[in-house]
Amino acid sequence: MAEDKSIYCASVTAPVNIAVVKYWGKRDPKLNLPTNSSLSVTLSQSDLRTHTTASCSSTYPPPDTLILNGQSEELNNRTLTCLKLLRSMRAELESSDATLPKLSQHPLKVVTANNFPTAAGLASSAAGFAALVYAIAQLYQLPHSPTELSRIARQGSGSACRSLFGGYVAWEGGEKADGSDSLAVQVAPPSHWPGMRALILVVSAAKKGVSSTSGMQQTCTTSALFQHRVKDVVPRVMGQMKEAVEKKDFDKFAEITMRDSNNFHACCLDTTPPIFYMNDVSRAAVRMVEWINEKAGRRVAAYTFDAGPNCVVYYEEGSGREVAGTFKGLLGGAAGWDGERGRAVEAAEEMAGLKEDKALASVVETLTAGVNRVILTGVGEGPMKVDEHLVDEKGEAVVS
Ligand SMILES: Nc1ncnc2c1ncn2[C@@H]1O[C@H](COP(=O)(O)OP(=O)(O)OP(=O)(O)O)[C@@H](O)[C@H]1O
Numbered sequence: 001m002a003e004d005k006s007i008y009c010a011s012v013t014a015p016v017n018i019a020v021v022k023y024w025g026k027r028d029p030k031l032n033l034p035t036n037s038s039l040s041v042t043l044s045q046s047d048l049r050t051h052t053t054a055s056c057s058s059t060y061p062p063p064d065t066l067i068l069n070g071q072s073e074e075l076n077n078r079t080l081t082c083l084k085l086l087r088s089m090r091a092e093l094e095s096s097d098a099t100l101p102k103l104s105q106h107p108l109k110v111v112t113a114n115n116f117p118t119a120a121g122l123a124s125s126a127a128g129f130a131a132l133v134y135a136i137a138q139l140y141q142l143p144h145s146p147t148e149l150s151r152i153a154r155q156g157s158g159s160a161c162r163s164l165f166g167g168y169v170a171w172e173g174g175e176k177a178d179g180s181d182s183l184a185v186q187v188a189p190p191s192h193w194p195g196m197r198a199l200i201l202v203v204s205a206a207k208k209g210v211s212s213t214s215g216m217q218q219t220c221t222t223s224a225l226f227q228h229r230v231k232d233v234v235p236r237v238m239g240q241m242k243e244a245v246e247k248k249d250f251d252k253f254a255e256i257t258m259r260d261s262n263n264f265h266a267c268c269l270d271t272t273p274p275i276f277y278m279n280d281v282s283r284a285a286v287r288m289v290e291w292i293n294e295k296a297g298r299r300v301a302a303y304t305f306d307a308g309p310n311c312v313v314y315y316e317e318g319s320g321r322e323v324a325g326t327f328k329g330l331l332g333g334a335a336g337w338d339g340e341r342g343r344a345v346e347a348a349e350e351m352a353g354l355k356e357d358k359a360l361a362s363v364v365e366t367l368t369a370g371v372n373r374v375i376l377t378g379v380g381e382g383p384m385k386v387d388e389h390l391v392d393e394k395g396e397a398v399v400s
């Protein structure tokens, strides 16, 4: 039989997710099993997305390759693990159906691009690994569900397992030593609570100092406060957060989100040596959100911070004027308001009364000087298959 020289390709886009109950800590670093469950909101791919093409062909020279944002990347152990697991799933299909092309034997070429800064605390690893796993699963025509694929994405980057779903997503930490029960599940689709919005205040788009992977290990081994988080705090709030999502109870959602972010950053501070992800600008954003909630007389906004200084503010569409409007009134000069979502936000002049609030003068000054870009987005769908390939018919990477 003639050798199959076809170029096989599948392309997908995958979303970022931002946790409201944070994953921090590994009970098994090798299998990337977490010390606690977590819960996140998947953000819309209209605004933030990874686009990935997985391709394979007998004509590609080995080994497997990855091109990220136009640059050739060395395949790290996490990526190699994902490729190995997916390839063995394909090999199993091929062994049960002899008519299938032997794609598992071809070198893989993965070409990917993020439309936002990489490794800057904007969850690029989450979108990146979800896209990689989903794209290869499409290429290999694997029949596995997103939950089954989440087991693989988790081994690329823990938070990536949650990006295999849209809407409101839990990563159930599981208890088994082999990790078979450490999986992502959808708590609710985006359509359940479609009015959820997120305003990201980009404080720094630079690469961060302490990576999540090493930071969480330091916390695990040195912080006593962290033991309390894992044993008492997270198990309690996971149930409460699921209930808040089910009931679309923004007040409860906001309370838990802010408390959990603070508890996570307190654990970082309790680490030896201490880890500081939030900075003065982040703290000014916290003060601003507190101010907005106080003025509104209820919680209309919730801040949360990952392993970096950027602030994500969740709010409901109906509170857009009070929340996004107030920030636009203050930060109108920052980049990012010119998109469709940003133009629709009306700067809330009356809230600008805060400019006369002397106690807040330094908060306003720090924020306006420190936030150079905003991203407006909302809850969105999980990974999707797309027709636009980043590899051409000759198997060459297309640089966009
Ligand atoms: N599109 C992608 N495809 C494959 N891997 C990616 C992709 N984007 C990012 N990554 C991987 O993720 C790494 C960045 O992860 P890191 O955790 O340092 O930052 P982050 O995910 O942007 O921030 P955080 O996890 O704190 O939100 C990159 O160095 C790369 O290895």
Ligand SMILES: C[C@@](O)(CCOP(=O)(O)OP(=O)(O)O)CC(=O)O
Pocket (backbone or CB within 6 Å): 018, 019, 021, 022, 023, 024, 032, 038, 125, 156, 157, 158, 159, 160, 212, 213, 214, 305, 306, 307
């Ligand atoms: C603060 C977080 O964003 C931490 C994310 O950690 P990663 O998923 O990046 O860690 P690794 O599993 O080591 O790749 C909280 C969260 O997303 O839940």
